[in-house]
Amino acid sequence: xxxxxxSGGGLAKPGGSLRLxxxxxxxxxxxxxxxxxxxxxxxxxxxxxxxxxxxxxxYYADSVKGRxxxxxxxxxxxLYLQMNSLRAEDTAVYYCARALAKRWLQKEWPNYFDxxxxxxxxTVSS
Amino acid sequence: QSVLTQPPSVSAAPGQKVTISCSGSxxxxxxxxxxxxxxLPGTAPKLLIYDNNKRPSGIPDRFSASKxxxxxxxxxxxxxxxxxxxxxxxxxxxxxxxxxFGGGTKLTVL
Numbered sequence: 079x080x081x082x083x084x085s086g087g088g089l090a091k092p093g094g095s096l097r098l099x100x101x102x103x104x105x106x107x108x109x110x111x112x113x114x115x116x117x118x119x120x121x122x123x124x125x126x127x128x129x130x131x132x133x134x135x136x137y138y139a140d141s142v143k144g145r146x147x148x149x150x151x152x153x154x155x156x157l158y159l160q161m162n163s164l165r166a167e168d169t170a171v172y173y174c175a176r177a178l179a180k181r182w183l184q185k186e187w188p189n190y191f192d193x194x195x196x197x198x199x200x201t202v203s204s
Numbered sequence: 205q206s207v208l209t210q211p212p213s214v215s216a217a218p219g220q221k222v223t224i225s226c227s228g229s230x231x232x233x234x235x236x237x238x239x240x241x242x243x244l245p246g247t248a249p250k251l252l253i254y255d256n257n258k259r260p261s262g263i264p265d266r267f268s269a270s271k272x273x274x275x276x277x278x279x280x281x282x283x284x285x286x287x288x289x290x291x292x293x294x295x296x297x298x299x300x301x302x303x304x305f306g307g308g309t310k311l312t313v314l
Binding site: 113115122123124125128137139140173178180187188189190191192193195196197 | 247251290300306
């Protein structure tokens with residue numbers, strides 16, 4: 079069965095860094111697009127980033143652009159999120175999710191998210 | 205402020221039907237597929253509906269959805285206490301080049 083297990087969350091200081099990992103199993107990781115989605119305490123879902131199968135197409139939410147970097151290692155069935163210049167408003171549970179994409183002409187984008195991990199909590203506080 | 209607008213809460217009695225609306229614009233719902241997710245308390249979101257009205261394997265037909273113009277609707281019939289959860293709509297916004305979600309709707313089964 080499909081499993082996504084996030085790790086790497088914890089407490090970071092404002093301006094600090096953290097690297098999240100997502101270990102995938104139960105499916106051919108290299109065949110699927112992947113995303114990070116977060117949820118601040120008591121708040122709704124906020125999409126963070128998306129990577130195509132090879133990592134050649136990547137999108138970021140404006141709120142994290144220039145600070146966060148998504149990457150993947152298909153040989154290790156793993157997805158990563160490098161988070162730099164952390165802010166208090168980045169405090170959230172971060173979910174790794176498998177994404178099904180839509181393609182039209184030369185473009186592609188995440189259409190929906192069919193499997194989600196259990197999440198890892200990131201707290202940014204001094 | 206979410207790009208997609210959902211009512212904060214809805215409620216209905218067990219066995220009844222409820223609908224949850226999701227309103228957007230031409231750059232998101234109007235030109236892209238809508239998906240719906242359910243988040244039970246303390247758990248990760250789960251896909252309920254994709255491509256406007258399709259149910260993944262294992263999702264009962266008590267759950268249905270539709271899209272018209274720049275709005276979408278999720279319907280749940282035969283409500284059970286176990287349906288109490290937060291429900292989110294989602295889609296792609298072509299202008300923002302970003303996936304967007306509604307603010308979520310808390311369903312209470314009275």
